[in-house]
Amino acid sequence: MNKKMKLRVGILGATGMVGQNFIRLLNDHPWFEVCYLAASQHSAGKEYEKAVAGRWLVEGEIPEQVKNITVNSVLEVENASNACDFVFSAFNMEKEEIRKLEELYAEKMPVVSNNSAHRFSADVPMIIPEVNPQHLDIIPAQRQNRGWEKGFIVVKPNCSIQSFIPPVYALISAGFPVESLLVTTLQAVSGAGYPGMAAIGMIDNVIPHINGEEEKSEREPLKILGTIQNDKFVDLDSLVLSVSCNRVPVRHGHLASVSLKFRDDQPALEEILNIWSSFEGEPQVLNLPSAPHPPILVRNEVDRPQPAKDREAGNGMAISVGRLRDCPLLDIRFSALSHNTVRGAAGGAILSAELLKAKGYLQPIIQN
Amino acid sequence: MNKKMKLRVGILGATGMVGQNFIRLLNDHPWFEVCYLAASQHSAGKEYEKAVAGRWLVEGEIPEQVKNITVNSVLEVENASNACDFVFSAFNMEKEEIRKLEELYAEKMPVVSNNSAHRFSADVPMIIPEVNPQHLDIIPAQRQNRGWEKGFIVVKPNCSIQSFIPPVYALISAGFPVESLLVTTLQAVSGAGYPGMAAIGMIDNVIPHINGEEEKSEREPLKILGTIQNDKFVDLDSLVLSVSCNRVPVRHGHLASVSLKFRDDQPALEEILNIWSSFEGEPQVLNLPSAPHPPILVRNEVDRPQPAKDREAGNGMAISVGRLRDCPLLDIRFSALSHNTVRGAAGGAILSAELLKAKGYLQPIIQN
């Protein structure tokens, strides 16, 4: 695809940590080109480089072609609709305001959102591309419900669940339904955005609480693993999750310690390793640009996965699993890791957009 | 008790991290006075201050009265028997060697051990003083079995379980038997001794594995909560534990994320908090010098206990619990924390020795 044919993408909330990651990860993207940036009133009217001066937090430098883009106010929906084929949404407001503003954008263009506002809207798909790509099938119904002709809303789930839901789903899809999950997370500080956690509170410390995270982590998987019935999502009701969340002094990489009970027979550990190693989702089959190969990386070392060593696997898009062993209480237990600001945030949303593009949901909508 | 009447105590393995903590915590102890130090051949013959030059790792300075004690070889049991009323054991060797050497010491004098070698000897009590003080009743049988007139062996359990077993026991002893525990630990680096974990492996990282720790953590509680039958310990067989262990970049303080299922009815959360807050063990009733008051400290803040803020509670001897809430899968869940090198190691052994003294098991055995 040559540059003229790339889809033009806008980033709402471009100055925050997730917005910066969108910009970083979309640099030289083969299908998408960042053409539009929006943020709060405070940044509006500034060149991007100046808007993030002193708070460019992600690796590497600001891409040259983005530096001089003038930042718009996220409230100026009309501006975006003149410049973008679709938008990634990562702006910060009250939840209800986000919900409404994303809907205003969706009237004009597709919205792929990192925000939680629409995660439980009954007609909005919450996507992990390897797990529930078929949930995109609701888009026509969503458009009809909402009266939207050009746009729609697709969201990605919380970062905390993205280390363990893909390997759990791999087992389910291999024919081994799961009855319950008891998970303890050890989450990196970047999950709290910027400035996020205070250094004085994290050096030589662990904080056994993340606001709202356990509720999200226990509820979102049920929708993701659920089905569409009568144009609405219906949760999987046969799975029970208990997720306890801890913040640890790690920059990036959410680790989960997982115990799992199967509904029926337990596959042998060796079989589980095979299921994981050979698992492929639609992103791999379609060979999407950001799809990791393999999506689930099995570590055989006794002390892996580790955030420092494994978070960058598959350019931050692969899930690393290890320490598979029997659980004295449930059936099995294992550790799983994913990069929270790549797979768990901007990267996951980009992979969702690639899936949308491959399925024909994203197209040029503006005139050159 | 004036100084002349203090019991004379020796420390086996005095130069290691646990040995140093014994020395630190016994400084100005009202009942015990450090009179004898032993370590490996390498340190034997040196003054203590020189033996630990460059590797005194614990807070504060080396106590004045210990600095100039000449270190013995831990192999010279006879020397110790001329100088000590009892010994704390924390030396490092092959497990089988430790077992045998501790038995040689026990012929001559009581041994309170931090080592794991005798934890599963059928006639050796493994003590958390607040939990199973009655296990000391096996000592006469142990002496008879072994033919020991002067000594005996008492051990303390692994540090990893000491954050959650006391609060679990408090529930059991209040009439709420526990059926299962699913625990994920976040353990401090000092638990690995010195030098222990490499800094390059712990900065910005978590290691989801601690060698042998899960096995110990799942097995030891069953003995501690078990009973004496026919002069032998019999494990509690009605409790199932699943413990997954992680190493986190924290200096001191093991945190546990615990889910628990009761055998029968679940008490209300409020009642559980009351049980914990009002819990007292024999060390509290006897008002032993190192006994924390209260032994279990309930934190009401939403984000506590934290290692940096709570490990020093009760001079490092109290267990802090918090975040009590319902568990969607088992019955309840909570976080618990204890100081691994104090309550979980030297401090726990000292409290055991105080309990032994209060019960008449420790007495002056050497002539002045």
Next chain:
Amino acid sequence: MNKKMKLRVGILGATGMVGQNFIRLLNDHPWFEVCYLAASQHSAGKEYEKAVAGRWLVEGEIPEQVKNITVNSVLEVENASNACDFVFSAFNMEKEEIRKLEELYAEKMPVVSNNSAHRFSADVPMIIPEVNPQHLDIIPAQRQNRGWEKGFIVVKPNCSIQSFIPPVYALISAGFPVESLLVTTLQAVSGAGYPGMAAIGMIDNVIPHINGEEEKSEREPLKILGTIQNDKFVDLDSLVLSVSCNRVPVRHGHLASVSLKFRDDQPALEEILNIWSSFEGEPQVLNLPSAPHPPILVRNEVDRPQPAKDREAGNGMAISVGRLRDCPLLDIRFSALSHNTVRGAAGGAILSAELLKAKGYLQPIIQN
């Protein structure tokens, strides 16, 4: 001194990190009793325990006798004047506002300030009690200038200089004038207050810049080491300082790497160690309650002082020095460490207040 006779002290900015340290360090103080708390409008009217809920950051619990004190607005000077014999000032505002508000307080009562607003007021003494206690002699002139009968203002210097100025002063006072200092600091995150540095920016990182810190560090020593002439402070003009400041991922404890050139002959290294070891300031001579003995602690180990091991020396009030050796460029070099939130902030101010009390500048001014 019995409790009835203790001076009643108020804390302005009681909810911030320095304010909390004042409260912690004044608990059971033999001379001062915290009777009054003030903070921003946001906290005014709340009980202290509620005002700091979720952000009590210092060690231990909130002292019982302070928990229920109702917080005043820092703007209500009159309230303070009815309740306090003097105040510690640590509130946050624009510098000019602080300057004015502290002056309003000083009309009514003595103010011992942790703020920088008045550090260069020509008639306000900036005190390190061991270094320039004689600077308090300006107080009568200050009162006369300002028309204050009841109060006055005394300030303490920035935390960054308190590790190296006392040992430098000890050399000067022993008859070895100093010509130049080239200092690189490695400063703890607590120096930035709360929330201060973002964890994401400090884990696995160093930041080679602290806003305004180098300017303060190069200028303040010249006043502290200066003299009073015609009722005004005159800087020492014979000393040149170059101070470069870095933030390191350490909770507490500012470390300085110092190179020093003497004006005249260089004393032998052994003599310098003797000067430091035997140094006493007026707080030691007067045996003030918070005075560390010795004020300068010489570490002979090759790798000390270290923040984790030495910051608590003298209850956080002692300066630790070590690594004294020749400098190939200047004359000597050494490392120095002090606890930035104790000696460098609240503790230093309390010691200054003790000095004021001992010299008769603080007295009961309110009626019981």
Next chain:
Amino acid sequence: MNKKMKLRVGILGATGMVGQNFIRLLNDHPWFEVCYLAASQHSAGKEYEKAVAGRWLVEGEIPEQVKNITVNSVLEVENASNACDFVFSAFNMEKEEIRKLEELYAEKMPVVSNNSAHRFSADVPMIIPEVNPQHLDIIPAQRQNRGWEKGFIVVKPNCSIQSFIPPVYALISAGFPVESLLVTTLQAVSGAGYPGMAAIGMIDNVIPHINGEEEKSEREPLKILGTIQNDKFVDLDSLVLSVSCNRVPVRHGHLASVSLKFRDDQPALEEILNIWSSFEGEPQVLNLPSAPHPPILVRNEVDRPQPAKDREAGNGMAISVGRLRDCPLLDIRFSALSHNTVRGAAGGAILSAELLKAKGYLQPIIQN
């Protein structure tokens, strides 16, 4: 250059941290191919993957083509001479043993060493490729002295100086001779190898001492900036360095806080920035495969360079400088950073080998 034409390289000390970095950085190298690995007796005879099981410490996986190479004993010089066109040396022994063993290798093949044993041999060049490439001119004399026909020895300097010597040299080579340098380093833990620093000693701490590091840092630059006279290196005698070294809790990246005095006039700060920005060394002119462009990266942000943000610049081969400002005592001061295990170790040695190749000193010496 196609693969058949690549030079065959062996790595002595292949299992250590530096050896691993050689393997990582030489993966897919356009000129060199790793064909031979040697390590201690303990590893000899094992496949590389097994030899490093549990201690592969560097990023990414072990390259496929290296995994199955059987590790030789480093003592088997003959084996290497049958397999390699040259070797990188990074094995660990007593210094004198290293010296001798490297000489045995040098009889047979060129040796590019990361070790310090030969840094001060009068006929061995110590190379920073951008700074003193002309020092390679001594190789013919070295060979004649030693009677070596096939090989020679070239070494790289200590990692601690590689952040600040290139920018200092850039100034010298632009016509501004330097009279003195006063440097304080903040060095990463990976500089100590593996296991290196204990985590318990580095979390929440700084250690103001690195064994032997200050001596190396003050002496090595004088040789590097020196000249060849009568086939021997003669130190630059007009420069005085004072370097104080600290270990900080950072994984990778040595930061230096530098004050500098020029011998003659001081260029304007703006001119210095221009000199640095436009600096090119021979590796840039020759466009060597590992040469960073630019070699010196000027950061204009007020708080850069930082290890976490800047160590990877130029694939870990660029030096980042920032915070240039006047020094109140010397002339200027600035902060400089380089990646200690890339530029400062394996990467620097590889760049030296590339320079040797480009200059004709490395050629195929073994028969296919």
